[in-house]
Amino acid sequence: MQVVGVTTQQYVYVASRERRFRIGEILIIDDPELRPRGEVVETKSFNRFLPLTMERSPLIDPDVWEGLEQVGFRLGEETIHLAKVRILSDIPYPVAVGAGARLPSFSEVSDLLLSCEPDAGLVLGVILGTEELQDGLPEELRERAPLFVKGEGVLPQRGVPFVFDHRAMQEYPHIGIFGGSGSGKSFGMRVILEELLEKRIPALVFDPHYEMSFTTPFEGMSKDAADRYILRTEVLTVGRDTGVNFEDLTGNELASLLAAAGGNFTEGMDNALKTIHQEKDSLLSFTQKLDDCIGLVEKEEETRERIRKRYGEGSAYERKIENMARQAGHPSSLRGIRWRLYRLEREGIFRQDISPITDALQRRCLTVIRGPIWLLTVFSAYLVRKLYRMRRNYIDALQRCEPLGDKFPPFFIVTDEAHNFAPRGIEFAAPARGVFREVAQEGRKYGVFLILATQRPALLDETITAQLNTKIIFRTVRAHDIRVIQEETDISGEEAGRLPYLPSGTAFISSAIVGRTVAVRIRCARTQAPRSVNPFTELENDFGGVDERLWSALRRLLPLDAGQVNLYLPDLEEALGRPVTFDEVLRWLEDLAAAGMLERVEGPFGPTFREPSEEG
Numbered sequence: 300m301q302v303v304g305v306t307t308q309q310y311v312y313v314a315s316r317e318r319r320f321r322i323g324e325i326l327i328i329d330d331p332e333l334r335p336r337g338e339v340v341e342t343k344s345f346n347r348f349l350p351l352t353m354e355r356s357p358l359i360d361p362d363v364w365e366g367l368e369q370v371g372f373r374l375g376e377e378t379i380h381l382a383k384v385r386i387l388s389d390i391p392y393p394v395a396v397g398a399g400a401r402l403p404s405f406s407e408v409s410d411l412l413l414s415c416e417p418d419a420g421l422v423l424g425v426i427l428g429t430e431e432l433q434d435g436l437p438e439e440l441r442e443r444a445p446l447f448v449k450g451e452g453v454l455p456q457r458g459v460p461f462v463f464d465h466r467a468m469q470e471y472p473h474i475g476i477f478g479g480s481g482s483g484k485s486f487g488m489r490v491i492l493e494e495l496l497e498k499r500i501p502a503l504v505f506d507p508h509y510e511m512s513f514t515t516p517f518e519g520m521s522k523d524a525a526d527r528y529i530l531r532t533e534v535l536t537v538g539r540d541t542g543v544n545f546e547d548l549t550g551n552e553l554a555s556l557l558a559a560a561g562g563n564f565t566e567g568m569d570n571a572l573k574t575i576h577q578e579k580d581s582l583l584s585f586t587q588k589l590d591d592c593i594g595l596v597e598k599e600e601e602t603r604e605r606i607r608k609r610y611g612e613g614s615a616y617e618r619k620i621e622n623m624a625r626q627a628g629h630p631s632s633l634r635g636i637r638w639r640l641y642r643l644e645r646e647g648i649f650r651q652d653i654s655p656i657t658d659a660l661q662r663r664c665l666t667v668i669r670g671p672i673w674l675l676t677v678f679s680a681y682l683v684r685k686l687y688r689m690r691r692n693y694i695d696a697l698q699r700c701e702p703l704g705d706k707f708p709p710f711f712i713v714t715d716e717a718h719n720f721a722p723r724g725i726e727f728a729a730p731a732r733g734v735f736r737e738v739a740q741e742g743r744k745y746g747v748f749l750i751l752a753t754q755r756p757a758l759l760d761e762t763i764t765a766q767l768n769t770k771i772i773f774r775t776v777r778a779h780d781i782r783v784i785q786e787e788t789d790i791s792g793e794e795a796g797r798l799p800y801l802p803s804g805t806a807f808i809s810s811a812i813v814g815r816t817v818a819v820r821i822r823c824a825r826t827q828a829p830r831s832v833n834p835f836t837e838l839e840n841d842f843g844g845v846d847e848r849l850w851s852a853l854r855r856l857l858p859l860d861a862g863q864v865n866l867y868l869p870d871l872e873e874a875l876g877r878p879v880t881f882d883e884v885l886r887w888l889e890d891l892a893a894a895g896m897l898e899r900v901e902g903p904f905g906p907t908f909r910e911p912s913e914e915g
């Protein structure tokens with residue numbers, strides 16, 4: 300291997316007759332004075348049949364062609380492998396052309412490849428281009444990151460593990476995970492969460508896809524990890540296991556919850572809400588005031604009578620409601636508040652409180668919060684504000700040597716679909732954006748860190764994106780997203796050009812902690828979502844044919860007039876052991892007729908379904 304062409308302090312070209320280069324591998328340039336290390340960022344191979352007309356083509360810099368000839372390569376007569384190498388150290392002047400280049404031993408480059416020992420950090424995968432260093436690896440770096448290849452299964456680690464020094468997040472906080480659909484984002488997120496589970500770092504994980512559970516071992520992996528994680532994970536559903544304590548809400552918090560419940564939350568509604576809501580209101584007392592205000596405007600007599608029955612003639616309550624109704628403005632604003640409140644109430648959000656979450660975080664658990672995305676974005680605004688305040692109060696008291704309240708641990712906040720929680724652009728109502736921004740800007744002081752994944756970095760709030768000191772970038776196809784990634788990271792033009800073609804599970808990690816962008820194959824997860832069955836296999840297994848019980852129950856009733864289905868509902872319910880509706884039965888009959896299992900005969904009172912006739 301030899302340096303050819305014109306060299307600069309930043310780049311050299313290295314050519315070889317025998318060796319194909321790999322992107323990402325590190326070479327040592329044997330310039331006797333400088334001996335810099337460099338990383339292969341681009342590779343090309345030319346075979347000896349290359350037509351001479353191609354020789355001066357724009358494929359490659361003309362200086363490099365001349366350089367090749369000068370050091371004895373015979374263009375068009377032999378195979379030449381060429382690598383563009385980025386110099387990784389500051390050198391006072393360019394390296395000498397003609398200098399040799401060689402592969403390093405692991406100890407010569409370990410400082411470039413490892414930011415900390417595997418036990419001290421998060422082992423996320425294998426650094427691409429380090430496969431040939433495998434043999435020189437010390438024992439503690441082996442078998443840390445098995446890889447998964449579709450069709451081949453779990454394979455042993457090949458290369459140097461990528462270890463993320465999470466302790467350095469105190470200085471360089473927050474992680475962004477970007478990548479298009481199927482690029483390996485969720486898989487990568489799972490690997491990070493498993494590492495947090497190993498270290499028992501408390502984390503709050505919003506799980507809109509209901510996929511973050513860690514109790515099912517990945518096929519081909521030992522079940523030890525899944526067994527370990529059971530006691531370290533708490534999975535809670537908003538509205539069932541956790542929710543908002545209404546009495547705790549400030550007027551502003553309630554306003555942002557209602558705003559997020561849907562529709563356009565107007566200024567009029569905000570005013571009306573703040574007129575009616577009082578500190579320590581319960582859901583009951585608040586709804587009663589709201590209904591009475593609406594009643595006074597729309598059905599005055601009836602409402603007054605109701606209030607008097609409750610509180611007597613000329614009560615203070617009646618006067619209060621009169622005042623409120625006057626100040627609250629148009630009743631449509633009050634109605635707007637009411638339907639939003641009902642929507643949230645129907646989801647059960649006010650039925651529970653956040654104590655299961657605070658308890659789990661105190662126990663250093665990975666705390667997964669499930670729910671539909673709209674509800675999670677509403678709930679997260681309230682929850683993150685609360686938890687962040689608890690942590691901040693604790694740390695502030697500690698620093699000011701004041702009496703300590705409840706101890707509250709540092710923690711991570713993790714979510715997929717982050718652009719829904721904190722969208723870019725103020726035209727989108729986003730109750731959680733404010734508090735996510737606050738954590739992005741100041742969380743590091745209190746040990747609160749974000750891990751935000753999104754398919755659309757271009758749609759994520761730019762203040763937050765700018766604070767993500769580590770970005771893990773999977774395959775990305777949209778030009779707009781690539782542009783944002785380029786603006787927000789130090790990935791080179793060559794790397795950006797490769798983004799649309801990255802295989803699933805391979806990512807560029809651009810991190811202030813590592814100091815340079817590294818291509819990493821994310822390791823195989825130890826666990827998987829419990830039901831990640833291929834949907835087509837599922838279709839065959841679970842939806843293969845007609846339900847046998849249904850078929851035999853229906854058969855007994857043939858021929859069946861569509862108009863008489865109601866008569867047979869009790870028989871069908873008994874046979875199936877569950878309630879069935881008229882429409883459902885009609886749909887089955889139509890489906891069975893379409894599948895050729897029944898014959899559909901049109902009659903004056905609608906169709907009749909019967910066994911297919913012999914001749915049919």
Ligand SMILES: Nc1ncnc2c1ncn2[C@@H]1O[C@H](COP(=O)(O)OP(=O)(O)OP(=O)(O)O)[C@@H](O)[C@H]1O
Pocket residue numbers: 446447448449478479480481482483484485486487754803804805820821822823
């Ligand atoms: N590190 C990896 N090693 C091997 N295979 C991987 C890896 N990451 C992802 N894959 C493969 O790619 C598939 C898609 O990955 P994943 O579900 O993480 O995509 P995604 O980016 O989260 O997509 P979406 O946003 O649509 O959910 C996985 O089911 C797996 O087969």
